[in-house]
Amino acid sequence: MPQSNSWAARAADLRPDGRAVIDGQRVAAVDGQTFEKRSPIDNRLLGAVARGQAADVDAAVRAARAAFDDRRWAGKAPAVRKKILQRFADKILGAKEELALLETLDMGKPIQYSLSVDVPSTARCIAWYAEAVDKIYDEIAPTPDSALALITREAMGVIGAIVPWNYPMIMAAWKLGPALAAGNSVVLKPSEKSPYTACRLAELAVEAGIPPGVFNVVPGFGHEAGEALALHMDVDAIGFTGSTRVGRRMLDYAGRSNLKRVYNELGGKSAFLVFDDFKDLERAAKTVAGSMFFNQGESCNAPSRVLVHERVAEEFTALVAAEAPSYAPGNPLDTGTVLGALVDETQMRTVLGYIDAGSAEGARCVAGGQQALAQTGGYYVEPTVFAGVSNGMKIAREEIFGPVMSILTFKTEEEAIALANNSSYGLQASVWSDGLNRAHRVARALRAGTVHVNQYDEDDITVPFGGYKQSGNGRDKSLHAFDKYTELKTTWIRL
Numbered sequence: 001m002p003q004s005n006s007w008a009a010r011a012a013d014l015r016p017d018g019r020a021v022i023d024g025q026r027v028a029a030v031d032g033q034t035f036e037k038r039s040p041i042d043n044r045l046l047g048a049v050a051r052g053q054a055a056d057v058d059a060a061v062r063a064a065r066a067a068f069d070d071r072r073w074a075g076k077a078p079a080v081r082k083k084i085l086q087r088f089a090d091k092i093l094g095a096k097e098e099l100a101l102l103e104t105l106d107m108g109k110p111i112q113y114s115l116s117v118d119v120p121s122t123a124r125c126i127a128w129y130a131e132a133v134d135k136i137y138d139e140i141a142p143t144p145d146s147a148l149a150l151i152t153r154e155a156m157g158v159i160g161a162i163v164p165w166n167y168p169m170i171m172a173a174w175k176l177g178p179a180l181a182a183g184n185s186v187v188l189k190p191s192e193k194s195p196y197t198a199c200r201l202a203e204l205a206v207e208a209g210i211p212p213g214v215f216n217v218v219p220g221f222g223h224e225a226g227e228a229l230a231l232h233m234d235v236d237a238i239g240f241t242g243s244t245r246v247g248r249r250m251l252d253y254a255g256r257s258n259l260k261r262v263y264n265e266l267g268g269k270s271a272f273l274v275f276d277d278f279k280d281l282e283r284a285a286k287t288v289a290g291s292m293f294f295n296q297g298e299s300c301n302a303p304s305r306v307l308v309h310e311r312v313a314e315e316f317t318a319l320v321a322a323e324a325p326s327y328a329p330g331n332p333l334d335t336g337t338v339l340g341a342l343v344d345e346t347q348m349r350t351v352l353g354y355i356d357a358g359s360a361e362g363a364r365c366v367a368g369g370q371q372a373l374a375q376t377g378g379y380y381v382e383p384t385v386f387a388g389v390s391n392g393m394k395i396a397r398e399e400i401f402g403p404v405m406s407i408l409t410f411k412t413e414e415e416a417i418a419l420a421n422n423s424s425y426g427l428q429a430s431v432w433s434d435g436l437n438r439a440h441r442v443a444r445a446l447r448a449g450t451v452h453v454n455q456y457d458e459d460d461i462t463v464p465f466g467g468y469k470q471s472g473n474g475r476d477k478s479l480h481a482f483d484k485y486t487e488l489k490t491t492w493i494r495l
């Protein structure tokens with residue numbers, strides 16, 4: 001694998017700092033516990049990361065509570081908070097190359113996308129919420145003349161943010177943006193598989209002028225730091241993004257502790273419906289491959305269930321199979337690489353297990369299907385396409401979270417809708433049809449938080465993102481995200 005670019009040289013020199021950030025300071029875990037973090041690119045040791053325990057979480061929550069109670073952040077004029085958050089966004093862009101490199105080394109995504117997607121989206125998210133701070137007005141209810149009722153939004157207090165490893169910075173920003181803009185304090189627990197950029201973000205926040213204690217980061221494992229945060233009696237809400245399995249636990253932790261609000265953004269098995277009246281099959285095939293294999297297939301909204309009308313199924317399958325090899329895995333530090341390493345060996349084994357299950361259940365592998373680049377010591381899997389899949393198969397029902405696409409066929413519009421909705425998930429869907437009425441009709445019938453028509457890749461901070469059914473209950477992004485991190489207060493005034 002070529003390693004001749006400057007990113008590989010810079011990676012060799014990088015010494016990532018995995019200590020926690022509590023009350024504006026870098027700190028080791030209370031009892032000095034650490035865990036080893038290795039890069040999925042080549043299994044190289046990146047460093048020792050603080051292994052946060054309940055005591056570390058408690059220190060972070062206390063710092064966050066103190067910052068909230070003395071109003072060092074919420075009490076600042078909105079225009080001032082706006083400026084500071086804008087500076088935070090600028091700092092993120094200023095550290096673009098360092099953050100991109102950390103993200104790529106930590107979780108294996110291609111450096112070109114860390115640079116062009118992850119860092120800019122993170123900065124844009126923070127900047128967008130910064131802009132909103134001094135543009136949101138409260139309400140006055142239509143009450144009788146004898147009284148006035150003000151309906152105001154207030155910051156909730158201390159927000160626990162628990163995020164996954166697939167888009168570590170972006171997922172953190174989707175919580176931080178609205179939570180900080182609304183005046184809350186935050187304790188962020190990044191995934192143990194990708195802790196570094198979160199710690200750097202907290203340092204940059206302090207440099208930008210966000211007061212110490214307002215944004216804290218405690219790295220560590222889910223069953224230790226994550227559980228302690230979700231069970232903490234002084235955390236007002238948990239903004240969680242991760243698997244449906246752990247999302248269930250979040251609800252349980254809230255029930256066992258202080259009934260904190262829980263906002264779950266969970267898994268997906270998104271359906272991509274191609275009707276036989278859609279003429280440009282080549283564009284549809286290129287889009288589904290691009291969206292499916294982006295981020296190694298480790299995207300909650302990957303279109304992993306492709307439903308194609310039987311009349312065009314053969315042609316469409318051939319087009320997708322021909323497209324797949326252009327996403328061959330490569331060294332994430334090479335700027336031309338489009339598909340990098342899976343996050344760790346466990347994830348790679350899980351994905352290969354699904355590929356075996358697909359073949360064992362009778363699906364036809366028409367592209368990929370193998371581990372790749374094993375000689376690097378890293379964790380790579382070929383972009384894989386299965387045809388002849390039925391909706392009862394494991395590969396059609398379960399979230400694989402790797403570069404594996406399943407193609408199913410249908411005969412009628414009713415069957416297509418029923419198949420698409422026959423899933424415990426409901427995150428995204430896509431309808432491809434040249435019929436205006438059909439596109440609207442099917443889009444309305446699909447039980448998913450986002451439905452695309454004749455495209456899949458549009459996304460923007462201005463629109464809500466979240467799922468129906470077991471894909472979650474909250475909505476990240478857009479002004480709607482403020483609902484998660486604010487309380488509504490009614491104040492009656494006698495006139």
Ligand code: NAD
Nearest residue numbers: 163164165190191222226227242243246265266267268300
């Ligand atoms: P995960 O559920 O294993 O872990 C997510 C986070 O929860 C991590 O920080 C982890 O340490 C923590 N955690 C794990 N067990 C915990 C416990 N018992 N108590 C408290 N915290 C715990 O998920 P993952 O493997 O990191 O991420 C992949 C999942 O995230 C996929 O299912 C994907 O679809 C989902 N995801 C959803 C969205 C969305 O917006 N809906 C976005 C990205 C990823």
